[in-house]
Amino acid sequence: MTDRLPGFSTLAVHAGAQPDPTTGARATPIYQTTSFVFNDADHAASLFGLQAFGNIYTRIGNPTNAVLEERVAALEGGTAALAVASGHAAQLVVLQQLLKPGDEIIAARKLYGGSINQFTHAFKAFGWNVAWADPDEIESFERAVTPHTKAIFIESIANPAGSITDIEAIAAVARKAGVPLIVDNTLASPYLIKPIDHGADIVVHSLTKFLGGHGNSLGGIIVDAGTFDWSKDNKYPMLSEPRPEYHGIRIQETFGNFAFAIACRVLGLRDLGPALSPFNAFMILTGIETLPLRMQKHCDNAKAVAEFLSTHPAVSAVNYAGLPGDKYNALQRKYAPKGAGAVFTFSLKGGYDAGVNLVSNLKLFSHLANVGDTRSLVIHPASTTHSQLDDAAKVKSGAAPEVVRLSIGIEDKEDLIADLDQALRA
Amino acid sequence: MNHDAYDDNYIRSILNNVKSIAMVGASPVNVRPSYFAFKYLAQRGYDMIPVNPGHVGKALMGKPFVASLADIDRPIDMIDIFRNSSHIMPVVEEALKLSPLPKVIWMQLGARDDAAAEKAEAAGLKVVMNRCPKIEYGRLSSEISWMGVNSRTLSSKRAPIPTQGMRLSLNRTSFGGGQTAASDRAAKNKTETT
Numbered sequence A: 001m002t003d004r005l006p007g008f009s010t011l012a013v014h015a016g017a018q019p020d021p022t023t024g025a026r027a028t029p030i031y032q033t034t035s036f037v038f039n040d041a042d043h044a045a046s047l048f049g050l051q052a053f054g055n056i057y058t059r060i061g062n063p064t065n066a067v068l069e070e071r072v073a074a075l076e077g078g079t080a081a082l083a084v085a086s087g088h089a090a091q092l093v094v095l096q097q098l099l100k101p102g103d104e105i106i107a108a109r110k111l112y113g114g115s116i117n118q119f120t121h122a123f124k125a126f127g128w129n130v131a132w133a134d135p136d137e138i139e140s141f142e143r144a145v146t147p148h149t150k151a152i153f154i155e156s157i158a159n160p161a162g163s164i165t166d167i168e169a170i171a172a173v174a175r176k177a178g179v180p181l182i183v184d185n186t187l188a189s190p191y192l193i194k195p196i197d198h199g200a201d202i203v204v205h206s207l208t209k210f211l212g213g214h215g216n217s218l219g220g221i222i223v224d225a226g227t228f229d230w231s232k233d234n235k236y237p238m239l240s241e242p243r244p245e246y247h248g249i250r251i252q253e254t255f256g257n258f259a260f261a262i263a264c265r266v267l268g269l270r271d272l273g274p275a276l277s278p279f280n281a282f283m284i285l286t287g288i289e290t291l292p293l294r295m296q297k298h299c300d301n302a303k304a305v306a307e308f309l310s311t312h313p314a315v316s317a318v319n320y321a322g323l324p325g326d327k328y329n330a331l332q333r334k335y336a337p338k339g340a341g342a343v344f345t346f347s348l349k350g351g352y353d354a355g356v357n358l359v360s361n362l363k364l365f366s367h368l369a370n371v372g373d374t375r376s377l378v379i380h381p382a383s384t385t386h387s388q389l390d391d392a393a394k395v396k397s398g399a400a401p402e403v404v405r406l407s408i409g410i411e412d413k414e415d416l417i418a419d420l421d422q423a424l425r426a
Numbered sequence B: 001m002n003h004d005a006y007d008d009n010y011i012r013s014i015l016n017n018v019k020s021i022a023m024v025g026a027s028p029v030n031v032r033p034s035y036f037a038f039k040y041l042a043q044r045g046y047d048m049i050p051v052n053p054g055h056v057g058k059a060l061m062g063k064p065f066v067a068s069l070a071d072i073d074r075p076i077d078m079i080d081i082f083r084n085s086s087h088i089m090p091v092v093e094e095a096l097k098l099s100p101l102p103k104v105i106w107m108q109l110g111a112r113d114d115a116a117a118e119k120a121e122a123a124g125l126k127v128v129m130n131r132c133p134k135i136e137y138g139r140l141s142s143e144i145s146w147m148g149v150n151s152r153t154l155s156s157k158r159a160p161i162p163t164q165g166m167r168l169s170l171n172r173t174s175f176g177g178g179q180t181a182a183s184d185r186a187a188k189n190k191t192e193t194t
């Protein structure tokens, strides 16, 4: 019997799941329980001391969540994963393992607006500083490296403009600086891009978007690539030093190439507390089973809509990496050959007011602050998700006043095009 | 043998076939990785022997420590070495003097000595380096999946309920062996930087 690598769709359906040990239930049961009984005192002590595999309390781990974790780890090609309550919680838990007050992270300027806020305000209050770099100019990452740099953070496909990041070039900067590369793979999903294959050490997701895919459950996940040596120069004491919370265990020495995922669980999630509900884990798992089918349809629809808009008289520009003339088209063909994703922006000749009008005239597209739903969505970033940024920062992050963002769903593309056409004419 | 990435079948056949394991460098201190691994392997039914000259007179889970491999009174199938890479060679040399010879030399996570591995392989032994048998057992049985670890295995059969002393089936369908793009890269990064 030789090992055979199953395809992505097989993993999307099966990885991590197995018929339930007690009942034989084939769908993954929702283990809606806070806690788990111990076999005896020794078993309890072994679990608390991280000596045995098993469940204690749902803030630390839960069997439904574990299926989700293994599934996403398998799809991304990582060694392990940790599911948490939201994409933002994933970012918090990751950085808590890496940064102390006074340390720095280099982040791409093109990020989801909420992440820009999180890094600029909430994390600053922890004494974690952020240096912004421009993913279109790799040297700006190199220039930002200082002795305090502890990580580099980018999005594979960046929200809101759908631009594609040159992951390999930035991974080379991270390797040279001796810090891990963290990639938010939310907008691509592993169906389009597997950042670990391109040099990422940690992948994070908002499961709320394409992985869950139905706009019904918040969630986040952290995937450990197993590639980074945390003990090399004692830069990451959460992983390399004896941990007083666990009687002096060193996490990397004990857990090897999935140490980062364990640190996130036993030092991050346990103490910070943003646990994912098992019910949400179940909903997201069900969504992931159809990820390859949905993602392809999302991309095919998005390309058709982008092509339509690019010839429309009311539209001044379309930013969709899947269009042949687009600035990011070469990167898209390298990193995401199956499709450029389903989130992109376009600009209206009529400016800010035309953006506000379009949103109110659409009948099928929903005006809301989310992406990656089966339904098609629209938002005017300048007046919503990116409204806290000043005008210069809005432009730099791809959310200028005349810009509208779409997240294309899996409806029939003819209906989406007809809806946009009537709204642009109205 | 490619010691950067093992095929699952190789690891599986070792863990399925060995019965007695001498653990060199076993520690009675309950936060050391050797203690975790010793206890787990004992619970999964292996005949475990702790070897550590510093703790003779004490016992680990009821098993008395011995000072050296030569002091063990029965044939041993596998030697699990919990020592730094620089201390591997003398242990392997000692192992190769045993009669009957052990079948497997296993070096723990973080430990690797290619010269010692070559010597053992030349004598017909199987060698695993830079791995933990507890983690590999947990992965191949999928028991470790409870911690979100990618077992890199699939199964459509009902999962077992692990109980004390129970041997678990390691015969799930594997994918990708020990090899992932990431594991290759990690091995490569290591050699580049050292």
Ligand SMILES: Cc1ncc(COP(=O)(O)O)c(C=O)c1O
Residues within 6 Å of the ligand: A085, A086, A087, A088, A089, A112, A114, A115, A155, A159, A184, A186, A187, A205, A206, A207, A208, A209, A218, A219, A220, A370, A371
């Ligand atoms: C790229 C990206 N990362 C992270 C997040 C944050 O995720 P969550 O809303 O699940 O906290 C979002 C949400 O819109 C996102 O689009």
